[in-house]
Amino acid sequence: MSAGPAAMGVLTALEALPSLLLAVFLGVFVDRIRRGRMLFWCNIGQGLLIGTVPSAAAFDLLTMMHLYLVTFSVSALALAYGLAHTAYIPVLVTDRRQLTAANSSIALTDSITAVAGPGIGGLLVQLLTAPVAIAVDSASFLIAAVLQASGRGPDPCRQPRRAGSDCPRARASRRSGASAGSSPSLSAREVSTSSTGASSPSTSSTACESWDCPPPRLARSQYWGLSVRCWPV
Structure with a gap:
C-alpha cells in the first residue's frame, strides 16, 4: 500500500486513542449492562471488523482510511472487552476463596499470549502472507465468542440502586x-x-x-472463551 512513516504514525495513534477518549465513558456503560453479553458482542465485532481487512485486500479495495477506521473501532471494542472481562470474573467464580486463583490463571494466559503472540504472528505473516494471518486473527475472535456463548451462565444486569431502593x-x-x-x-x-x-x-x-444469589461456576468453555484472544499480527 506504499504507506509512509506518517501514515503508520497515525495508525499507531488511532490504536491508543480509544483509551484516552472512551475509557471513562465505557467504564460507566459496562457497569450498567450484562457483562457476559458485552464480552460476546465485543468478540463478534472485533472478528467481523478485522475480517474486513483481508476481504478488502482480496478485491484490491483496501485503503489506509479503511485501516484507520478498523484500527480505532477494534481498539474501542478491545477496551470495552477488557473492562467487562475484569468485572465478569467475580460473577463466574462461586467460591470467593478461588477468585485469586481464577484471576491469576486469566492473567497468566494473557501474559503468555502477549509474549508469544508477536513472534507467532510474525511467523504466520511469513508463512501465510499478511491477509491470511489477519484472517486467522479474525477467526480467533469468533472462536472465543462461540466458546463464551456455549458456557455462559446467568448474566445479571447490575444496576446501581438509588438511596432507599430495595431488592x-x-x-x-x-x-x-x-x-x-x-x-x-x-x-x-x-x-x-x-x-x-x-x-x-x-x-x-x-x-x-x-440476599445476593451465589454466582455460577466458571465453565471450561467460558474460561477458554475469556482466555482465547488474538495474537497481534
Whole structure:
C-alpha cells in the first residue's frame, strides 16, 4: 500500500486513542449492562471488523482510511472487552476463596499470549502472507465468542440502586418477617422498619447484600472463551 512513516504514525495513534477518549465513558456503560453479553458482542465485532481487512485486500479495495477506521473501532471494542472481562470474573467464580486463583490463571494466559503472540504472528505473516494471518486473527475472535456463548451462565444486569431502593427478595423477606413477628434473617429494627412502611438506605443495602444469589461456576468453555484472544499480527 506504499504507506509512509506518517501514515503508520497515525495508525499507531488511532490504536491508543480509544483509551484516552472512551475509557471513562465505557467504564460507566459496562457497569450498567450484562457483562457476559458485552464480552460476546465485543468478540463478534472485533472478528467481523478485522475480517474486513483481508476481504478488502482480496478485491484490491483496501485503503489506509479503511485501516484507520478498523484500527480505532477494534481498539474501542478491545477496551470495552477488557473492562467487562475484569468485572465478569467475580460473577463466574462461586467460591470467593478461588477468585485469586481464577484471576491469576486469566492473567497468566494473557501474559503468555502477549509474549508469544508477536513472534507467532510474525511467523504466520511469513508463512501465510499478511491477509491470511489477519484472517486467522479474525477467526480467533469468533472462536472465543462461540466458546463464551456455549458456557455462559446467568448474566445479571447490575444496576446501581438509588438511596432507599430495595431488592425484591429483601422486600418479600420483610413482609414475611413482619407478618410472623420475627425472622431469623432480619433484625428487630428491620422488621419494625418494614412494618411502618419506611426503609433507610443502610437497611435496604444490608438486606439486599444478605440476599445476593451465589454466582455460577466458571465453565471450561467460558474460561477458554475469556482466555482465547488474538495474537497481534
